[in-house]
Amino acid sequence: MNTDHKHSITVIGLGNLGQVLAGTFLDQGHRTTVWNRSPGKADALVDRGAVRAATAAEAIAASDLVILCVLDYETVREVLTPAAGPLAGRALVNLTSGTPQPARELAAWTAEHGAAYLDGAVYAVPQTIGTSEAFVLYSGSLNVFGTYKDQLGLLGKSTFVGPDAGLASVYDIALLSGMYGMFGGFFQSVALGDSAQIKAAEITDLLVPWLKAAADALPGFAREIDSGDYATETSNLAINTVGLANILSATKAQGIDVALLAPLHSLFQHQIEQGHGAASLARAIESLRRKAVVG
Numbered sequence: 099m100n101t102d103h104k105h106s107i108t109v110i111g112l113g114n115l116g117q118v119l120a121g122t123f124l125d126q127g128h129r130t131t132v133w134n135r136s137p138g139k140a141d142a143l144v145d146r147g148a149v150r151a152a153t154a155a156e157a158i159a160a161s162d163l164v165i166l167c168v169l170d171y172e173t174v175r176e177v178l179t180p181a182a183g184p185l186a187g188r189a190l191v192n193l194t195s196g197t198p199q200p201a202r203e204l205a206a207w208t209a210e211h212g213a214a215y216l217d218g219a220v221y222a223v224p225q226t227i228g229t230s231e232a233f234v235l236y237s238g239s240l241n242v243f244g245t246y247k248d249q250l251g252l253l254g255k256s257t258f259v260g261p262d263a264g265l266a267s268v269y270d271i272a273l274l275s276g277m278y279g280m281f282g283g284f285f286q287s288v289a290l291g292d293s294a295q296i297k298a299a300e301i302t303d304l305l306v307p308w309l310k311a312a313a314d315a316l317p318g319f320a321r322e323i324d325s326g327d328y329a330t331e332t333s334n335l336a337i338n339t340v341g342l343a344n345i346l347s348a349t350k351a352q353g354i355d356v357a358l359l360a361p362l363h364s365l366f367q368h369q370i371e372q373g374h375g376a377a378s379l380a381r382a383i384e385s386l387r388r389k390a391v392v393g
């Protein structure tokens with residue numbers, strides 16, 4: 099890499115997130131080149147000292163470190179394909195949200211064009227970029243991560259999770275799955291409260307501390323899953339399956355759809371049928387590992 103350009107950074111994609119990424123580099127005194135499909139979105143950054151590139155290829159040519167933050171991977175390909183020429187020797191850091199396989203394919207495509215690839219999953223909103231709340235998981239080129247650690251560190255806490263470019267997306271999907279599961283529980287909870295004229299806010303006041311306390315059970319479950327030892331003397335699968343069946347029937351009786359909870363009951367029930375009723379609730383994961391059992 100050309101160390102003369104070590105503090106030149108290009109940001110391609112100036113949507114809500116990309117504008118803040120570029121602004122953060124500018125604020126720290128880095129020479130920042132920007133390009134966006136709709137050029138007007140670069141105006142405020144140019145007023146603050148950014149260099150406007152006329153094309154994506156020109157933007158890539160301007161810096162050794164190229165940050166990409168567009169809508170999705172299809173857009174990444176659309177932007178990069180006609181701009182592949184100047185990629186050779188560059189470090190491409192893609193902060194566009196995606197999934198593991200396209201990230202791996204993009205890493206391979208980037209390598210074919212002589213560039214190194216680092217994929218990043220951003221856990222922040224534009225307002226928290228650069229604060230202690232923001233963190234970014236990276237996978238792919240360890241060399242890129244190491245070389246540009248200081249620059250990447252300006253965005254938030256940076257963690258390298260492995261050389262497989264798809265790994266950051268795997269983590270991303272895992273964390274988001276947990277989040278959506280929690281949202282599903284919230285919707286189910288509020289719908290039930292609503293059926294008894296209880297306001298969502300009232301349920302939520304009780305639910306938030308309850309969920310925080312329940313989250314304390316997760317590290318214990320994780321230890322059981324990692325060790326494969328599901329022996330328990332407390333709340334086992336059988337007890338939880340009876341409890342969940344009660345919740346399902348009471349919810350139906352209130353006229354509320356159980357679409358979000360019923361698959362969980364099927365998962366527990368499958369373990370009971372396999373003779374694991376006395377095992378820890380965490381053993382439910384074995385039914386997910388068996389795929390196609392639910393749904």
Ligand SMILES: NC(=O)c1ccc[n+]([C@@H]2O[C@H](COP(=O)([O-])OP(=O)(O)OC[C@H]3O[C@@H](n4cnc5c(N)ncnc54)[C@H](OP(=O)(O)O)[C@@H]3O)[C@@H](O)[C@H]2O)c1
Nearest residue numbers: 111112113114115116135136168169173194195220223224
């Ligand atoms: N915002 C967040 O809080 C956040 C947090 C974590 C991760 N992310 C991820 O970061 C990425 C960008 O998010 P964002 O919030 O900045 O999105 P956004 O505000 O919707 O911006 C989308 C960007 O993609 C560009 N784009 C869309 N289609 C294009 C095309 N066909 N050709 C060229 N450029 C195109 C847009 O250009 P135009 O301006 O020309 O439309 C714009 O620069 C997404 O993958 C998102 O999931 C966002």
